[in-house]
Amino acid sequence: MDERVRRHAEILVDHCTDIAAEDDVLIRAPTPAEDLVVALHERIGEVGACPSLSWLNSRAGRAYARAMDADDFRLNEPRLAAMEETDVVIMVTGATNAFETSDVDPGKSAAASRANGPILEERLDTRWVITQHPTPADAQQAEMSTEAWEAFVYDAVNRDxxxxxxxxxxxxxxxxxxxxxxxxxxxxxxxxxxxxxxxxxxxxxxxxxxxxxxxxxxxxxxxxxxxxxxxxxxxxxxxxxxxxxxxxxxxxxxxxxxxxxxxxxxxxxxxxxxxxxxxxxxxxxxxxxxxxxxxxxxxxxxxxxxxxxxxxxxxxxxxxxxxxxxxxxxxxxxxxxxxxxxxxxxxxxxxxxxxxxxxxxxx
Structure with a gap:
């Protein structure tokens, strides 16, 4: 594994969220971020905390949003319950297609945000962090090569x-x-x-x-x-x-x-x-x-x-x-x-x- 990924995970666990053995940790990440997810589990294991993992899929999210009526969005109760039992939330972004949801009605996105507002409220009461795992799709959006984008991300993350x-x-x-x-x-x-x-x-x-x-x-x-x-x-x-x-x-x-x-x-x-x-x-x-x-x-x-x-x-x-x-x-x-x-x-x-x-x- 790229040592920059391991260093990324260490900063997330040790600096950003200060995870301890008694913490329950929720990791929300897209599948292209598998290397970072693995490194996070390794570091969380070294600390002795308890991780859980929620994989994100933008294609599935797009399909659901396009099929839904804007008036039918409602609070995701299982997600809220999970958040209520969580001490630390690590949210990872990283796209396979940076524009996957570009043909979703923005009104539906707003409706989903309103419906799931309590989840955001609950998450803000945890120790939380948002970060980026570099992917080729995000490199394209940034108009950089994959290698240049990786260097850009890790240079921004691994600082004093x-x-x-x-x-x-x-x-x-x-x-x-x-x-x-x-x-x-x-x-x-x-x-x-x-x-x-x-x-x-x-x-x-x-x-x-x-x-x-x-x-x-x-x-x-x-x-x-x-x-x-x-x-x-x-x-x-x-x-x-x-x-x-x-x-x-x-x-x-x-x-x-x-x-x-x-x-x-x-x-x-x-x-x-x-x-x-x-x-x-x-x-x-x-x-x-x-x-x-x-x-x-x-x-x-x-x-x-x-x-x-x-x-x-x-x-x-x-x-x-x-x-x-x-x-x-x-x-x-x-x-x-x-x-x-x-x-x-x-x-x-x-x-x-x-x-x-x-x-x-x-x-």
């Missing part, structure tokens, strides 16, 4: 996460006490987000592997302005390009897209919370320097920010504050590498992708 944490903590110290953030990019994006009283968090590969962002949840009614997401997002196998959103008092009041606008509309129509921003994230992983059409990596890329429509992040919303709830959490990216800036309480903290503090304690 203590050093990354220290770098990102500089941004946490700025964002955590802040009242307002303004994002400006070219002529198309100028949006302000109230973060008054909300907590900032440091993603150093505890719930996402790779990690590499600082994030918070805006005040639900505190977002105003316009955003053009000039990097595409792939949602359920369909690529949305040139998405634009206009916010008033926190809510999307107008939207559009250059390609697959119906996918964006279906997200917004999922529920009331899907029309508000649940997360503001600032990418800070300098080891990810190439757009890959894979949000797990792209949202961590230096020179980007992302806004997520939908569910807020519990650790960022103090008790007693309004929490934006939704069955979806959909990240969308803004390129901040040129003619762009991030302002925090009126002070520029990043310009054209470079942080004001970068160079002092960042290497």
């Amino acid at each position: 996460w203590d050093a990354q944490r220290a770098f990102q903590e500089r941004m946490v110290e700025i964002l955590d006490p802040a009242e307002e953030v303004r994002i400006v990019s070219g002529d198309a994006t100028d949006v302000t987000l109230s973060v008054d009283g909300m907590a900032a968090a440091n993603d150093y590969a505890k719930e996402n592997l790779p990690g590499g962002e600082v994030y918070t949840s805006p005040v639900p009614d505190g977002v105003d302005g316009e955003v053009t997401f000039d990097l595409p997002v792939v949602r359920n196998g369909r690529e949305v390009e040139g998405a634009t959103l206009r916010f008033e008092d926190g809510e999307v009041v107008d939207h559009g897209a250059e390609k697959n606008g119906d996918v964006l509309t279906s997200v917004l129509e999922t529920d009331e919370g899907a029309r508000r921003v649940g997360e503001l994230g600032i990418g800070m992983n300098r080891g990810i320097d190439e757009f890959s059409y894979n949000m797990l990596f792209d949202e961590k890329m230096g020179d980007t920010v992302h806004l997520a429509l939908g569910k807020a992040i519990e650790e960022c919303v103090p008790e007693g504050r309004e929490f934006n709830d939704s069955a979806v959490h959909v990240d969308m990216l803004v390129d901040m590498s040129e003619d762009s800036r991030i302002e925090v309480d009126g002070e520029v903290v990043q310009r054209n992708g470079t942080f004001a503090f970068e160079g002092s304690e960042t290497e």
